[in-house]
Amino acid sequence: MSKIMSDNKIYKTTTKDIGVSVEPFYLDKESVPDENHYVWGYQVQIENYGNKTVQLQRRHWIITDGNGQKHEVEGEGVVGEQPILEPGEAYEYTSGAPLCTSSGFMVGSYKMQVTDGIQFDVEIPAFSLDVPTANRQVH
Numbered sequence: 668m669s670k671i672m673s674d675n676k677i678y679k680t681t682t683k684d685i686g687v688s689v690e691p692f693y694l695d696k697e698s699v700p701d702e703n704h705y706v707w708g709y710q711v712q713i714e715n716y717g718n719k720t721v722q723l724q725r726r727h728w729i730i731t732d733g734n735g736q737k738h739e740v741e742g743e744g745v746v747g748e749q750p751i752l753e754p755g756e757a758y759e760y761t762s763g764a765p766l767c768t769s770s771g772f773m774v775g776s777y778k779m780q781v782t783d784g785i786q787f788d789v790e791i792p793a794f795s796l797d798v799p800t801a802n803r804q805v806h
Contacts, residue, residue, distance in 0.1 A: 685714070687777070712759045724744070
């Protein structure tokens with residue numbers, strides 16, 4: 668996988684002692700701009716700053732392309748896993764998203780569950796998807 672980092676921008680947020688950071692990158696080799704096919708990868712790190720063990724149960728993404736078209740993705744876990752995070756632990760994964768435009772953005776949430784059964788949502792920060800060589804637009 669060949670990637671071009673787009674400004675090495677890392678987007679971060681913390682919700683209820685769970686930190687989420689996302690670093691998006693443009694996948695030049697997987698993209699075919701002449702066919703309006705643009706692909707990004709993104710690396711996510713989830714950190715448990717709290718004092719209780721939590722498990723990631725579900726994910727919910729809203730992906731918006733440069734034309735304002737939205738696509739929602741929901742499902743169990745992330746990349747086929749439902750990681751358990753002890754206090755002080757972190758979990759990282761890499762995934763990707765295609766768009767039909769050279770820019771867009773993503774935002775979402777994770778449903779987490781504490782070992783005592785209480786569930787809560789954790790915000791995934793909004794992050795921009797921009798082809799590094801394209802003219803940038805305000806979303």
